[in-house]
Amino acid sequence: MEELKCPYCHGNFKEVSQYVYNNEKYPLVIDNIKGYQCEFCSEIYFSHDVTKQIEKVFKEKYFSTKK
Numbered sequence: 001m002e003e004l005k006c007p008y009c010h011g012n013f014k015e016v017s018q019y020v021y022n023n024e025k026y027p028l029v030i031d032n033i034k035g036y037q038c039e040f041c042s043e044i045y046f047s048h049d050v051t052k053q054i055e056k057v058f059k060e061k062y063f064s065t066k067k
């Protein structure tokens with residue numbers, strides 16, 4: 001079984017289901033995704049696949065190249 005620990009403080013991760021990107025220009029909130037947040041330092045970790053998914057949603061929202 002995979003046990004995830006925070007790479008910064010080695011705290012335990014808890015599961016989170018929401019991604020929040022607090023950016024003045026490009027704010028983004030995505031629900032229903034699987035991520036982990038450190039209980040100690042609040043660092044958030046997402047798997048490679050989820051990171052790709054976030055990038056996709058972000059690009060579609062702000063850098064859509066629809067013609």
Ligand SMILES: [Zn+2]
Pocket residue numbers: 006007008009010011038039040041042043
């Ligand atoms: Zn941490």
